[in-house]
Amino acid sequence: MSTPSDPVTRDASPVPFAGPRVSLYSDEFAADPLRAYGEMRSRYGSLVPVELAPGVPATLVVGYRAALRILNDPDHFPSDPRIWQQSVSADCPVLPVLQWRPAAPRNSGADHERYRGATTSALDGVNLHALQGVVERTAVSLINTFCSRGSADLVGEYAAPLAFEIVNAILGCPPQISRKAAAATAAIFDGVDAGEANRMFDEAVLELVRLKHTEPGDDITTRLWRDAGRFDEFEMMHQVLALYGVGMGPLPGLVINSLRLILSDDRFGEGVLGGAKSTRDAVDEVLFTDPPLPNASVTYPRHPVLIDGTWLPAHQPVVISLTGCNNDPDIGGGYRAGNRAHLAWGAGPHACPAKSLAYLIAQSAVEQLLDALPEVELAVAADELIWRPGALHRTLAELPVVFPPSPPLNIP
Template sequence: MTTPPETARAHNAPGRGDDRRVALYTPEFAAHPHRAYREMREQYGSLVPVDLAPGVPATLVIGYRTALRILNDPDRFPADPRTWERTVPGDCPVLPVLQWRPAAPRSAGPAHARYRGATTAALDGVDLHAARRTVEHHAVPLINKFCERGSADLVREYAFPLTFEVINAMLGCPPEISERAAAATAAIFDGVDAEAGNRMFGEAVSDLVAAKRREPGNDLTTRLLHDPAGFDEEEMVHQVLALYGVGMGPMQSLIINALSVMLTDDRFADDMLGGSVSTRDALDDVLFDDPPLPNASVTYPRQPVLIDNTWLPAHQPVVISLAGCNNDPEIRTGNHTGNRAHLAWGAGPHACPAQNTAQLIAQEAIDQLLDALPELRLAVPAAELTWRPGPLHRTLAALPVTFPPSPPLHLP
């Protein structure tokens, strides 16, 4: 394509160290992303020049309708990052999450269709009633560990271990392997020694695949192994990696972010004791304002593309800000109750295929906790809650609570 005309903006032209770019990796952005989105919109409109990490430029899409155009145009905006990968260092903190893998989230064209078809078929085999029982089976023992104490950190003592156990049960992952995978997941999403975490994660999942070959079961891993797509060893490992990685961190975040809203927002907190609070409404609120992966839907234009009077460079990340787009004043109505028009699950060919299962698990996890401890209250002022840094995810580092000590529960 020829040189961009002067009438079109080129604020996203390649360049490192550009002080016009908004840094998404800072603690300040993690603490106040919605303020940042408002300021971005005022200065740049729907397309914002950002850095995902120091020296890693990208374009952030915060316009709802612009995002839908991009998400539904995989020919011009494919999700395959391999050309971009050659431009970033191996120790780039966002690379383990964004790098190419032979799996649906980071592929395009026929390969994407093949991977996604197998993933969707495997998820279609999940018994939602059994999933609900699995949540209850693991939630009750966790609640019993702190219910008599009268206090807990719901991240460390509830959401993380519960998500860990439920995802492992769905994948058929034995404990000795799942412990290694959990440690690797934390390293990757925190961006701390992410390269080592990525390697550890792959090794753990490879061992899981080998275990399911020896002893198949009624689980996601076994269904993927038996899919007509006929995955080779590397592909098989990456199908499970995609399910594991997207399931662990985001599921935990969805539970915690919804509980945080229910404990801090007057619309929900005032109703908790009366039992009139709706978990589904709180989840809808979170999926609009603080989705677990607000900036992890990424495409890479095959060539320079002019959109909204802005040139997007070839092969540079175009990141759909699900949170930013959900709060676009053009479509924002204010009240989320019953409104599911958000982009938290994505849109187009890369929309999340597990959204029904994820929503059921999160709702059941929250309901189990609130049924057991209905007088749950935040243990610190809301302003003292801190968000984990990182440009791609959105979750609290801790959620300390107090409640009247209660006797242990009994599983039915």
């Protein structure tokens, strides 16, 4: 007999969903996802038929309790996408993000434990006090490039380069390799020959991996090498690539979304600057309502599985909507001060292992900017800000601000 924590499975495939699926890649969805999640829940319940890209079906989980069941059941819901990716075209726009790699997020079982254990150990070796100093120096150096101008785009001129520099620092990436990775990253985001740009980026990361094999240091890449025989060179490259992926996507997104909240919401703008609320309060509000990875923790059922009265097809993506689940009315919905029970860091065996580092970097980056430019404000109305479309991220294309020009700061 099945129980609520034991999903029903069967060998035969259920009848495919026949109705229209909700698009997660439209501009309309990107503009107001909270409204969209509410409408999905009203129409479908906790499990929603969606498209991640044209012709790419998936199930989006917007129920908090259903999400926890799935996240804590890797036997029924493994994260290995290899069977699924055989069914999509090579030019599928979400394939580069979801495709299999020899790293913890895209593996299950013993391979996941091996990759996850090494990554966690390497991250745990980061000196948080030293990292705080790196963030502060990097932030001030970037602020100095635009503080005398009186205006800036905090996406392209602050959050993105700051996150990239911090990730390079903790990976032990020297400037000559960092410049190659930065050029490849710029080409990727500009859409200039994405295939060639990805090849350039892989080459830069491989160069870093080889360097740290012969010239070790006090950094994550060296610690990943430390267990002799644990990884081959290809696996090592993908451990580092996975960390770069976090640094170039969710991390700057968390900084930007937190700054947007503080600059557009009086509860936090006046509260943080006046001392009534902490930067951590603003960051946690974002993690509840507007996390940079709104739809993540993708799994692929080995067999058709029945959850909450809905059959989930075998090998079709099941995507946890972290934002939708955090705002599920069944658990109260919305943010409550001091409550950090959101799913933005995931749950179960694939929960984010870099949580403490991400909190430190995001909080420090926000605080440095507000301390240096206390009169900063949005250059446009909050509802005129443009969100980048996409099913798997939630971030602004730009965050234009203005402030009274000020002289450069002393770098600590």
